[in-house]
Amino acid sequence: MTLTSNQPVVRAVRPPGRLRAELLTAGSWSARHGVARVAMKRARKQGDLQATLFSDPAVRANPFPLYAQIRERGPVLKGSFLAATASHAVAGATLRSDAFGVVADPSTLPALPRWLMTRPDRTIGPVTPPSMLAVNPPDHTRYRRLVSKVFTPRAMAAMRGRVGELADDLLDRAERESRGEPVDLVSRYASLLPVTIIAEILGVPTEMRSQFIAWGSTAAPVLDIGLTYREFRRVDRAIRELNEWMSGHFARLRREPGDDLLSQLVRVENELTETELQAIAGLLLAAGFETTVNLIGNGAELLMQNEDQLADLRADANGWGNAVEEILRYESPVQNTARLALHDTEVAGVPVRAGTFLSVLIGGANRDPEVFDDPERFDIHRTNAREHLAFSSGVHYCLGAALARIEGEEALRRLFERYPNLAVAGRPLRRPTRTLRGYVELPVRLG
Protein backbone atom coordinates (compact mmCIF):
# COMPACT_ATOMS: atom_id res chain seq x y z
CA MET A 1 0.00 0.00 0.00
CA THR A 2 1.27 3.51 -0.82
CA LEU A 3 0.41 6.51 1.31
CA THR A 4 -1.53 9.35 -0.31
CA SER A 5 -1.70 12.83 1.18
CA ASN A 6 -5.26 12.43 2.51
CA GLN A 7 -4.52 9.20 4.39
CA PRO A 8 -3.73 9.63 8.08
CA VAL A 9 -0.11 8.92 8.94
CA VAL A 10 -0.01 6.41 11.77
CA ARG A 11 2.91 7.06 14.06
CA ALA A 12 4.16 4.53 16.57
CA VAL A 13 3.26 6.69 19.53
CA ARG A 14 3.05 4.99 22.93
CA PRO A 15 -0.26 5.49 24.70
CA PRO A 16 0.21 8.09 27.48
CA GLY A 17 -0.69 5.52 30.18
CA ARG A 18 2.06 3.21 29.03
CA LEU A 19 4.60 5.99 28.79
CA ARG A 20 3.77 7.10 32.31
CA ALA A 21 4.08 3.52 33.56
CA GLU A 22 7.50 3.23 31.93
CA LEU A 23 8.68 6.49 33.43
CA LEU A 24 7.57 5.29 36.84
CA THR A 25 9.35 1.97 36.38
CA ALA A 26 12.51 3.85 35.35
CA GLY A 27 12.18 6.10 38.42
CA SER A 28 11.82 3.12 40.76
CA TRP A 29 14.79 1.43 39.12
CA SER A 30 17.02 4.51 39.47
CA ALA A 31 16.09 4.97 43.12
CA ARG A 32 16.73 1.35 44.09
CA HIS A 33 19.32 0.09 41.61
CA GLY A 34 20.57 2.74 39.18
CA VAL A 35 22.21 4.96 41.78
CA ALA A 36 23.64 1.91 43.59
CA ARG A 37 25.11 0.58 40.31
CA VAL A 38 27.01 3.80 39.66
CA ALA A 39 28.17 4.06 43.28
CA MET A 40 29.26 0.41 43.34
CA LYS A 41 31.19 0.68 40.08
CA ARG A 42 33.12 3.67 41.38
CA ALA A 43 33.71 2.12 44.80
CA ARG A 44 34.86 -1.20 43.36
CA LYS A 45 37.57 0.55 41.37
CA GLN A 46 38.81 1.98 44.66
CA GLY A 47 38.98 -1.48 46.21
CA ASP A 48 35.78 -1.18 48.31
CA LEU A 49 35.03 -4.69 49.59
CA GLN A 50 31.23 -4.26 49.87
CA ALA A 51 31.04 -3.02 46.31
CA THR A 52 33.09 -6.03 45.18
CA LEU A 53 30.79 -8.33 47.11
CA PHE A 54 27.65 -7.02 45.45
CA SER A 55 28.94 -6.59 41.91
CA ASP A 56 31.86 -8.92 41.12
CA PRO A 57 30.65 -12.01 39.17
CA ALA A 58 33.49 -14.18 40.54
CA VAL A 59 32.49 -13.38 44.11
CA ARG A 60 28.93 -14.46 43.46
CA ALA A 61 30.10 -18.03 42.92
CA ASN A 62 32.18 -18.04 46.10
CA PRO A 63 31.63 -15.10 48.46
CA PHE A 64 33.18 -16.78 51.52
CA PRO A 65 36.81 -15.56 51.22
CA LEU A 66 35.50 -12.00 50.86
CA TYR A 67 33.31 -12.37 53.97
CA ALA A 68 36.45 -13.41 55.84
CA GLN A 69 38.31 -10.32 54.59
CA ILE A 70 35.43 -8.07 55.64
CA ARG A 71 35.36 -9.68 59.09
CA GLU A 72 39.13 -9.29 59.48
CA ARG A 73 38.77 -5.54 58.97
CA GLY A 74 36.56 -5.25 62.07
CA PRO A 75 33.06 -5.82 63.44
CA VAL A 76 31.51 -3.19 61.14
CA LEU A 77 33.24 -2.23 57.91
CA LYS A 78 32.21 1.20 56.72
CA GLY A 79 32.47 1.29 52.94
CA SER A 80 31.98 4.23 50.63
CA PHE A 81 28.33 3.46 49.95
CA LEU A 82 27.23 1.15 52.74
CA ALA A 83 28.45 -0.49 55.91
CA ALA A 84 28.63 -4.26 56.33
CA THR A 85 29.18 -6.86 58.99
CA ALA A 86 30.23 -10.50 58.74
CA SER A 87 30.56 -10.83 62.52
CA HIS A 88 28.06 -13.21 64.12
CA ALA A 89 27.81 -11.10 67.29
CA VAL A 90 27.20 -7.85 65.42
CA ALA A 91 24.82 -9.41 62.89
CA GLY A 92 22.70 -10.96 65.65
CA ALA A 93 22.72 -7.79 67.78
CA THR A 94 21.75 -5.63 64.79
CA LEU A 95 18.89 -7.90 63.75
CA ARG A 96 17.54 -7.89 67.31
CA SER A 97 18.04 -4.17 67.98
CA ASP A 98 15.10 -1.81 67.83
CA ALA A 99 17.51 0.98 66.93
CA PHE A 100 17.47 -0.58 63.47
CA GLY A 101 14.55 -1.08 61.11
CA VAL A 102 14.01 -2.53 57.67
CA VAL A 103 12.82 0.67 56.10
CA ALA A 104 12.92 4.42 56.56
CA ASP A 105 9.80 6.20 57.77
CA PRO A 106 8.57 7.74 54.47
CA SER A 107 8.00 11.08 56.20
CA THR A 108 11.78 11.36 56.78
CA LEU A 109 12.66 10.89 53.09
CA PRO A 110 13.20 13.51 50.38
CA ALA A 111 10.18 14.11 48.13
CA LEU A 112 11.06 11.84 45.18
CA PRO A 113 11.91 8.63 47.05
CA ARG A 114 8.96 9.27 49.37
CA TRP A 115 6.61 9.51 46.42
CA LEU A 116 8.08 6.42 44.71
CA MET A 117 7.73 4.48 47.93
CA THR A 118 4.13 5.44 48.60
CA ARG A 119 2.43 6.06 45.23
CA PRO A 120 -0.66 3.84 45.02
CA ASP A 121 0.25 2.21 41.67
CA ARG A 122 3.75 1.07 42.74
CA THR A 123 4.64 -2.60 42.38
CA ILE A 124 4.20 -4.39 45.70
CA GLY A 125 7.03 -6.90 46.00
CA PRO A 126 8.66 -8.71 48.93
CA VAL A 127 10.97 -5.80 49.74
CA THR A 128 8.46 -3.00 49.26
CA PRO A 129 6.14 -1.80 52.01
CA PRO A 130 3.65 -3.09 53.04
CA SER A 131 5.40 -6.45 52.67
CA MET A 132 6.01 -7.84 56.17
CA LEU A 133 9.72 -7.96 55.37
CA ALA A 134 9.72 -4.25 54.58
CA VAL A 135 7.77 -2.67 57.43
CA ASN A 136 8.75 -1.82 60.99
CA PRO A 137 6.57 -2.29 64.05
CA PRO A 138 3.74 -1.52 64.76
CA ASP A 139 2.52 -2.39 61.21
CA HIS A 140 4.85 -5.38 61.16
CA THR A 141 3.40 -6.69 64.43
CA ARG A 142 -0.15 -6.35 63.08
CA TYR A 143 0.57 -8.29 59.85
CA ARG A 144 2.61 -10.98 61.55
CA ARG A 145 -0.06 -11.61 64.19
CA LEU A 146 -2.58 -12.40 61.44
CA VAL A 147 -0.55 -15.26 60.00
CA SER A 148 1.76 -16.55 62.71
CA LYS A 149 -0.70 -19.05 64.23
CA VAL A 150 -0.65 -21.12 61.05
CA PHE A 151 3.15 -21.51 61.07
CA THR A 152 3.90 -22.42 64.70
CA PRO A 153 6.31 -25.36 65.22
CA ARG A 154 3.37 -27.36 66.58
CA ALA A 155 1.11 -26.69 63.59
CA MET A 156 3.99 -27.48 61.26
CA ALA A 157 4.85 -30.75 63.03
CA ALA A 158 1.38 -31.92 62.02
CA MET A 159 2.39 -31.37 58.38
CA ARG A 160 5.40 -33.73 58.51
CA GLY A 161 3.42 -36.76 57.29
CA ARG A 162 2.09 -34.85 54.29
CA VAL A 163 5.57 -33.51 53.43
CA GLY A 164 7.02 -37.05 53.53
CA GLU A 165 4.20 -38.48 51.41
CA LEU A 166 4.68 -35.75 48.81
CA ALA A 167 8.46 -36.33 48.76
CA ASP A 168 7.84 -40.03 47.99
CA ASP A 169 5.33 -39.20 45.22
CA LEU A 170 7.72 -36.77 43.58
CA LEU A 171 10.55 -39.30 43.71
CA ASP A 172 8.27 -42.00 42.21
CA ARG A 173 7.51 -39.68 39.34
CA ALA A 174 11.08 -38.53 38.81
CA GLU A 175 12.24 -42.17 38.71
CA ARG A 176 9.51 -43.21 36.28
CA GLU A 177 10.21 -40.33 33.96
CA SER A 178 14.01 -40.60 34.10
CA ARG A 179 14.08 -44.14 32.65
CA GLY A 180 17.58 -44.62 34.02
CA GLU A 181 18.89 -41.32 32.59
CA PRO A 182 20.20 -38.43 34.74
CA VAL A 183 17.52 -36.09 36.12
CA ASP A 184 17.63 -32.48 37.26
CA LEU A 185 17.06 -32.70 40.99
CA VAL A 186 16.06 -29.03 41.25
CA SER A 187 13.21 -28.95 38.74
CA ARG A 188 11.97 -32.50 39.47
CA TYR A 189 12.17 -32.47 43.24
CA ALA A 190 13.74 -29.61 45.24
CA SER A 191 11.48 -26.91 43.78
CA LEU A 192 8.25 -28.94 43.53
CA LEU A 193 8.15 -30.05 47.16
CA PRO A 194 8.06 -26.63 48.87
CA VAL A 195 5.87 -24.96 46.24
CA THR A 196 3.24 -27.70 46.55
CA ILE A 197 3.23 -27.55 50.35
CA ILE A 198 2.94 -23.77 50.57
CA ALA A 199 0.22 -23.80 47.89
CA GLU A 200 -1.73 -26.31 49.99
CA ILE A 201 -1.32 -24.24 53.17
CA LEU A 202 -2.34 -21.00 51.49
CA GLY A 203 -5.10 -22.54 49.42
CA VAL A 204 -3.83 -21.61 45.96
CA PRO A 205 -4.24 -24.19 43.16
CA THR A 206 -1.37 -26.69 43.11
CA GLU A 207 -1.91 -27.15 39.34
CA MET A 208 -0.45 -23.67 39.02
CA ARG A 209 2.83 -24.60 40.66
CA SER A 210 4.87 -24.36 37.41
CA GLN A 211 3.54 -20.84 36.93
CA PHE A 212 4.37 -19.93 40.56
CA ILE A 213 7.88 -21.29 40.10
CA ALA A 214 8.29 -19.28 36.87
CA TRP A 215 7.10 -16.07 38.57
CA GLY A 216 9.21 -16.80 41.65
CA SER A 217 12.46 -17.45 39.83
CA THR A 218 12.01 -14.46 37.50
CA ALA A 219 11.29 -12.23 40.50
CA ALA A 220 14.05 -13.64 42.79
CA PRO A 221 16.70 -11.02 41.83
CA VAL A 222 14.42 -8.41 43.47
CA LEU A 223 16.31 -9.16 46.69
CA ASP A 224 19.63 -8.09 45.13
CA ILE A 225 20.89 -4.56 44.63
CA GLY A 226 22.29 -3.02 41.46
CA LEU A 227 20.09 -4.78 38.88
CA THR A 228 20.30 -3.58 35.28
CA TYR A 229 17.20 -1.80 33.98
CA ARG A 230 16.39 -4.84 31.83
CA GLU A 231 16.61 -7.23 34.78
CA PHE A 232 14.52 -4.88 36.90
CA ARG A 233 11.75 -4.67 34.28
CA ARG A 234 11.61 -8.44 33.98
CA VAL A 235 11.39 -8.76 37.78
CA ASP A 236 8.78 -6.00 38.02
CA ARG A 237 6.61 -7.62 35.35
CA ALA A 238 6.69 -11.02 37.07
CA ILE A 239 5.69 -9.48 40.42
CA ARG A 240 2.84 -7.51 38.80
CA GLU A 241 1.54 -10.64 37.09
CA LEU A 242 1.58 -12.56 40.36
CA ASN A 243 -0.20 -9.69 42.13
CA GLU A 244 -2.88 -9.50 39.44
CA TRP A 245 -3.45 -13.22 39.68
CA MET A 246 -3.68 -12.88 43.50
CA SER A 247 -6.34 -10.17 43.23
CA GLY A 248 -8.45 -12.42 41.01
CA HIS A 249 -7.92 -15.26 43.48
CA PHE A 250 -9.08 -13.10 46.42
CA ALA A 251 -12.25 -12.29 44.46
CA ARG A 252 -12.88 -16.04 44.03
CA LEU A 253 -12.27 -16.66 47.74
CA ARG A 254 -14.70 -13.90 48.69
CA ARG A 255 -17.36 -15.74 46.70
CA GLU A 256 -16.37 -19.24 47.79
CA PRO A 257 -14.17 -19.22 50.89
CA GLY A 258 -12.38 -22.40 52.01
CA ASP A 259 -10.59 -23.36 55.25
CA ASP A 260 -7.20 -22.24 54.01
CA LEU A 261 -5.05 -19.34 55.23
CA LEU A 262 -5.88 -16.93 52.41
CA SER A 263 -9.64 -17.46 52.91
CA GLN A 264 -9.11 -16.56 56.58
CA LEU A 265 -7.19 -13.42 55.62
CA VAL A 266 -9.84 -12.38 53.12
CA ARG A 267 -12.40 -12.75 55.94
CA VAL A 268 -10.53 -10.29 58.20
CA GLU A 269 -10.57 -7.80 55.36
CA ASN A 270 -11.69 -4.96 57.55
CA GLU A 271 -8.23 -5.20 59.15
CA LEU A 272 -6.34 -5.24 55.84
CA THR A 273 -6.41 -3.18 52.65
CA GLU A 274 -6.27 -5.00 49.28
CA THR A 275 -2.63 -3.89 48.93
CA GLU A 276 -1.74 -5.28 52.35
CA LEU A 277 -3.52 -8.52 51.54
CA GLN A 278 -1.62 -8.81 48.27
CA ALA A 279 1.70 -8.08 49.99
CA ILE A 280 1.17 -10.70 52.71
CA ALA A 281 -0.06 -13.38 50.32
CA GLY A 282 2.66 -12.74 47.71
CA LEU A 283 5.41 -12.83 50.34
CA LEU A 284 4.14 -16.03 51.97
CA LEU A 285 3.88 -17.79 48.64
CA ALA A 286 7.27 -16.73 47.29
CA ALA A 287 9.18 -17.04 50.59
CA GLY A 288 7.56 -20.45 50.99
CA PHE A 289 9.39 -21.99 48.05
CA GLU A 290 12.12 -19.68 46.73
CA THR A 291 14.23 -20.35 49.82
CA THR A 292 13.64 -24.02 50.70
CA VAL A 293 14.46 -25.12 47.16
CA ASN A 294 18.01 -23.90 47.91
CA LEU A 295 18.21 -25.73 51.23
CA ILE A 296 17.30 -29.01 49.50
CA GLY A 297 19.58 -28.44 46.49
CA ASN A 298 22.55 -27.25 48.57
CA GLY A 299 22.04 -30.11 51.02
CA ALA A 300 21.88 -32.78 48.32
CA GLU A 301 25.08 -31.47 46.72
CA LEU A 302 26.98 -31.22 50.02
CA LEU A 303 26.02 -34.72 51.08
CA MET A 304 26.93 -36.24 47.71
CA GLN A 305 30.38 -34.63 48.15
CA ASN A 306 30.75 -35.89 51.74
CA GLU A 307 30.09 -39.60 51.55
CA ASP A 308 31.52 -40.35 54.99
CA GLN A 309 29.00 -38.01 56.62
CA LEU A 310 26.20 -39.48 54.54
CA ALA A 311 27.22 -42.93 55.82
CA ASP A 312 26.87 -41.62 59.40
CA LEU A 313 23.32 -40.46 58.60
CA ARG A 314 22.54 -43.84 57.15
CA ALA A 315 23.73 -45.45 60.39
CA ASP A 316 21.77 -43.03 62.57
CA ALA A 317 18.73 -41.30 61.08
CA ASN A 318 18.44 -39.14 64.24
CA GLY A 319 21.30 -37.09 62.82
CA TRP A 320 19.19 -35.54 60.05
CA GLY A 321 17.95 -32.63 62.17
CA ASN A 322 21.49 -31.45 62.91
CA ALA A 323 22.61 -32.13 59.34
CA VAL A 324 19.96 -29.68 58.11
CA GLU A 325 21.19 -27.06 60.60
CA GLU A 326 24.74 -27.49 59.31
CA ILE A 327 23.59 -27.17 55.68
CA LEU A 328 21.76 -23.95 56.64
CA ARG A 329 24.91 -22.66 58.34
CA TYR A 330 27.41 -23.69 55.70
CA GLU A 331 25.49 -22.76 52.53
CA SER A 332 22.88 -20.30 53.82
CA PRO A 333 20.03 -20.03 51.28
CA VAL A 334 19.61 -16.34 52.18
CA GLN A 335 23.12 -14.88 52.22
CA ASN A 336 22.37 -11.36 53.33
CA THR A 337 19.83 -8.85 54.50
CA ALA A 338 20.09 -5.20 55.54
CA ARG A 339 19.01 -2.89 58.31
CA LEU A 340 18.77 0.87 58.54
CA ALA A 341 19.85 2.74 61.69
CA LEU A 342 16.70 4.62 62.73
CA HIS A 343 18.69 6.89 65.05
CA ASP A 344 22.29 7.35 66.12
CA THR A 345 23.30 4.19 67.91
CA GLU A 346 26.17 1.85 68.71
CA VAL A 347 26.66 -1.75 67.75
CA ALA A 348 29.42 -3.88 69.30
CA GLY A 349 31.01 -0.64 70.49
CA VAL A 350 31.03 0.87 66.99
CA PRO A 351 29.05 4.11 66.62
CA VAL A 352 26.53 3.99 63.78
CA ARG A 353 24.90 7.20 62.52
CA ALA A 354 21.14 7.47 61.87
CA GLY A 355 20.39 6.67 58.22
CA THR A 356 23.33 4.20 57.83
CA PHE A 357 22.44 1.10 55.83
CA LEU A 358 24.12 -1.90 57.36
CA SER A 359 24.41 -4.94 55.18
CA VAL A 360 24.09 -8.00 57.43
CA LEU A 361 26.11 -10.76 55.78
CA ILE A 362 24.30 -13.81 57.11
CA GLY A 363 26.48 -16.19 55.07
CA GLY A 364 29.57 -14.56 56.62
CA ALA A 365 28.22 -14.49 60.17
CA ASN A 366 27.55 -18.21 59.83
CA ARG A 367 31.24 -18.82 59.21
CA ASP A 368 32.53 -16.62 62.01
CA PRO A 369 35.39 -18.47 63.79
CA GLU A 370 34.46 -16.68 67.05
CA VAL A 371 31.37 -18.93 67.16
CA PHE A 372 32.06 -21.91 64.90
CA ASP A 373 35.33 -23.90 65.19
CA ASP A 374 36.97 -24.49 61.84
CA PRO A 375 34.02 -22.72 60.17
CA GLU A 376 35.01 -23.51 56.57
CA ARG A 377 34.55 -27.23 57.28
CA PHE A 378 31.17 -28.84 56.58
CA ASP A 379 30.45 -31.03 59.59
CA ILE A 380 27.02 -32.50 60.29
CA HIS A 381 28.17 -33.39 63.82
CA ARG A 382 28.94 -29.79 64.76
CA THR A 383 27.33 -29.38 68.16
CA ASN A 384 26.43 -25.70 67.83
CA ALA A 385 25.36 -25.70 64.15
CA ARG A 386 21.93 -24.43 65.22
CA GLU A 387 23.43 -21.12 66.34
CA HIS A 388 23.44 -20.01 62.71
CA LEU A 389 21.53 -16.91 61.62
CA ALA A 390 20.20 -18.46 58.40
CA PHE A 391 16.63 -17.65 59.48
CA SER A 392 17.65 -14.17 60.73
CA SER A 393 16.86 -13.06 64.29
CA GLY A 394 14.64 -10.56 66.07
CA VAL A 395 11.17 -9.51 64.95
CA HIS A 396 11.67 -10.56 61.32
CA TYR A 397 12.88 -14.07 62.28
CA CYS A 398 11.69 -16.34 59.48
CA LEU A 399 8.03 -17.16 59.88
CA GLY A 400 8.51 -20.40 57.94
CA ALA A 401 11.57 -21.71 59.83
CA ALA A 402 9.76 -24.70 61.37
CA LEU A 403 8.24 -25.64 58.02
CA ALA A 404 11.55 -25.23 56.18
CA ARG A 405 13.34 -27.47 58.69
CA ILE A 406 10.74 -30.22 58.26
CA GLU A 407 10.83 -29.92 54.47
CA GLY A 408 14.63 -30.00 54.41
CA GLU A 409 14.81 -33.06 56.67
CA GLU A 410 12.08 -35.07 54.97
CA ALA A 411 13.22 -34.22 51.45
CA LEU A 412 16.87 -35.08 52.03
CA ARG A 413 16.36 -38.14 54.24
CA ARG A 414 13.90 -39.75 51.84
CA LEU A 415 16.05 -38.92 48.83
CA PHE A 416 19.19 -40.54 50.25
CA GLU A 417 17.41 -43.49 51.88
CA ARG A 418 15.86 -44.37 48.57
CA TYR A 419 18.92 -43.69 46.40
CA PRO A 420 22.01 -44.51 48.47
CA ASN A 421 24.16 -44.21 45.33
CA LEU A 422 22.84 -40.83 44.27
CA ALA A 423 25.61 -39.09 42.32
CA VAL A 424 26.17 -35.82 40.50
CA ALA A 425 25.83 -36.47 36.76
CA GLY A 426 26.80 -33.19 35.12
CA ARG A 427 27.84 -29.70 36.06
CA PRO A 428 25.64 -28.17 38.77
CA LEU A 429 24.58 -24.66 37.82
CA ARG A 430 24.31 -21.99 40.50
CA ARG A 431 21.46 -19.47 40.58
CA PRO A 432 22.42 -16.07 39.16
CA THR A 433 21.31 -14.32 42.37
CA ARG A 434 23.51 -13.03 45.22
CA THR A 435 21.07 -12.91 48.11
CA LEU A 436 19.59 -16.32 47.37
CA ARG A 437 22.24 -19.03 47.17
CA GLY A 438 21.36 -22.34 45.59
CA TYR A 439 21.24 -24.22 42.32
CA VAL A 440 19.10 -23.75 39.22
CA GLU A 441 20.22 -27.13 37.92
CA LEU A 442 21.65 -30.13 39.73
CA PRO A 443 21.87 -33.12 37.37
CA VAL A 444 22.01 -36.42 39.25
CA ARG A 445 21.93 -40.13 38.56
CA LEU A 446 19.46 -41.71 40.93
CA GLY A 447 21.53 -44.91 41.07
Ligand code: HEM
Ligand atom coordinates in the same frame (compact mmCIF):
# COMPACT_ATOMS: atom_id res chain seq x y z
C1 HEM B 1 15.41 -22.72 54.14
C2 HEM B 1 14.36 -21.97 53.97
C3 HEM B 1 14.24 -20.56 54.42
C4 HEM B 1 15.21 -19.64 54.74
C5 HEM B 1 16.72 -19.83 54.73
C6 HEM B 1 14.53 -18.42 55.11
C7 HEM B 1 15.17 -17.29 55.52
C8 HEM B 1 14.53 -16.14 55.95
C9 HEM B 1 15.19 -14.96 56.44
C10 HEM B 1 16.71 -14.78 56.53
C11 HEM B 1 14.24 -14.07 56.79
C12 HEM B 1 14.41 -12.70 57.43
C13 HEM B 1 15.06 -11.65 56.57
C14 HEM B 1 15.37 -10.43 57.39
O1 HEM B 1 15.52 -10.49 58.61
O2 HEM B 1 15.50 -9.36 56.77
C15 HEM B 1 12.96 -14.68 56.51
C16 HEM B 1 11.74 -14.07 56.71
C17 HEM B 1 10.55 -14.62 56.32
N1 HEM B 1 10.34 -15.91 55.86
FE1 HEM B 1 11.73 -17.30 55.54
N2 HEM B 1 13.18 -18.62 55.01
C18 HEM B 1 12.96 -19.91 54.61
C19 HEM B 1 11.74 -20.53 54.41
C20 HEM B 1 10.52 -19.93 54.56
C21 HEM B 1 9.26 -20.58 54.36
C22 HEM B 1 9.04 -22.05 54.03
C23 HEM B 1 8.30 -19.65 54.55
C24 HEM B 1 6.82 -19.90 54.46
C25 HEM B 1 5.93 -19.41 55.17
C26 HEM B 1 8.97 -18.38 54.90
C27 HEM B 1 8.35 -17.19 55.16
C28 HEM B 1 9.00 -16.06 55.61
C29 HEM B 1 8.30 -14.81 55.93
C30 HEM B 1 6.82 -14.55 55.80
C31 HEM B 1 9.27 -13.92 56.37
C32 HEM B 1 9.06 -12.49 56.84
C33 HEM B 1 8.97 -12.48 58.34
C34 HEM B 1 8.89 -11.10 58.93
O3 HEM B 1 9.26 -10.12 58.28
O4 HEM B 1 8.40 -11.02 60.07
N3 HEM B 1 10.32 -18.61 54.89
N4 HEM B 1 13.16 -15.93 56.01
